[in-house]
Amino acid sequence: MWSQNELTERLNLHLPIFQAPMGGYTTPALAAAVSNAGGLGGLGMWGFSAEDAERRIAGFRQQAGGALNVNYPLWEDPGDLTNTSLPMRELLQAFYDKAELGPLPTPVASAGVVSPDHLAMLQRVKPEVVSFHFGLPDPDIMEAIKAAGIFVLCSATTVAEARLLEARGVDGIIAQGAEAGGHRGTFSGVDISLQPGLFSLLPQVVDAVRVPVIAAGGIADGRTIAAALMLGASAVQLGTAFLRCDEADVPDAYRLALSSANDNSTQVTRVLSGRPARAIRNRLVDELSASCAEPLPFPAQLGLTDPLEASGDQELTPMFAGQSAALSRELPAAELLRTLAEETGRRLAAFD
Numbered sequence: 001m002w003s004q005n006e007l008t009e010r011l012n013l014h015l016p017i018f019q020a021p022m023g024g025y026t027t028p029a030l031a032a033a034v035s036n037a038g039g040l041g042g043l044g045m046w047g048f049s050a051e052d053a054e055r056r057i058a059g060f061r062q063q064a065g066g067a068l069n070v071n072y073p074l075w076e077d078p079g080d081l082t083n084t085s086l087p088m089r090e091l092l093q094a095f096y097d098k099a100e101l102g103p104l105p106t107p108v109a110s111a112g113v114v115s116p117d118h119l120a121m122l123q124r125v126k127p128e129v130v131s132f133h134f135g136l137p138d139p140d141i142m143e144a145i146k147a148a149g150i151f152v153l154c155s156a157t158t159v160a161e162a163r164l165l166e167a168r169g170v171d172g173i174i175a176q177g178a179e180a181g182g183h184r185g186t187f188s189g190v191d192i193s194l195q196p197g198l199f200s201l202l203p204q205v206v207d208a209v210r211v212p213v214i215a216a217g218g219i220a221d222g223r224t225i226a227a228a229l230m231l232g233a234s235a236v237q238l239g240t241a242f243l244r245c246d247e248a249d250v251p252d253a254y255r256l257a258l259s260s261a262n263d264n265s266t267q268v269t270r271v272l273s274g275r276p277a278r279a280i281r282n283r284l285v286d287e288l289s290a291s292c293a294e295p296l297p298f299p300a301q302l303g304l305t306d307p308l309e310a311s312g313d314q315e316l317t318p319m320f321a322g323q324s325a326a327l328s329r330e331l332p333a334a335e336l337l338r339t340l341a342e343e344t345g346r347r348l349a350a351f352d
């Protein structure tokens, strides 16, 4: 049975389909709908206090009885930003002026960490899975999370990164192909242009590690799920495909852009957040890129570009998405899961 393996048994899932945790775009209602339909729901913890994070997890628990994946992107504090990237700020102010959004906010430096408050919350609430992006936390935090019986995942964009993660004790690896929407999960300093697409990356990671491998990047329908399973994935993680679900907190302009995307609508760029991320090309991306002005350090740049979403204009809104955005469908999450499962079963049955 294609839908069951050691990983799905360990996490008590009916389907090897994970909904990617995507910061504030992912809601307890989305994660719960995915979980109730047999997949693994995911919630982003980025930017949420431990109290709010706990509230989000409680919201999920009220609506679902299954497993939950909570996610922490990790990064270092870039320090004082007082005089950093002034040409970029000037450019962005012109966008704010056009959209009548007032003065640009003061950039804020921050670090992405599992704070003591968050760790205590995780130990108390015990989500079934904790996943990391941009590498792993310090060994003592990893140990504390694992000691609480939580399954730990992290994204890798190359075989070398996958090997590093296995050596650090992760329970599973998310192989993130270059097609993937959102931030590249890379943490080893490897050049972005050297990171492989999923068709190359996945079987090589599967060969290199013993832990289960979850495939991510460009997966959006039964064909792509079946292909990932055939290449050795124990599960798939879909991000962009869930952005058009009713339960996702995605603005209308962004949804509209997803609905008209094609195979060459996206590019990897640093101009939206300060870190390489795949997003839909629009006037904001084009003009910031053409200027060659240096973005502020991650995620201060996003703190300045994100409010442009209030313009309601898809040319000014940051819209992270993968290369298979055109395969995404506007469906409630439960129906999307049912459709994906049915399509995958049908595809695989053709090889019997």
Ligand SMILES: Cc1cc2nc3c(=O)[nH]c(=O)nc-3n(C[C@H](O)[C@H](O)[C@H](O)COP(=O)(O)O)c2cc1C
Pocket (backbone or CB within 6 Å): 020, 021, 022, 023, 025, 044, 046, 071, 073, 131, 132, 133, 155, 176, 179, 180, 181, 182, 183, 216, 217, 218, 219, 237, 238, 239, 240, 241, 320, 321, 322, 323, 324
């Ligand atoms: C809008 C968006 C936001 C994302 N945010 C996160 C995140 O906060 N943490 C994370 O681990 N991955 C994040 N990702 C990446 C996903 O985990 C996954 O690698 C990616 O969505 C897979 O490619 P796909 O979008 O083609 O399905 C995000 C992806 C998108 C599209």
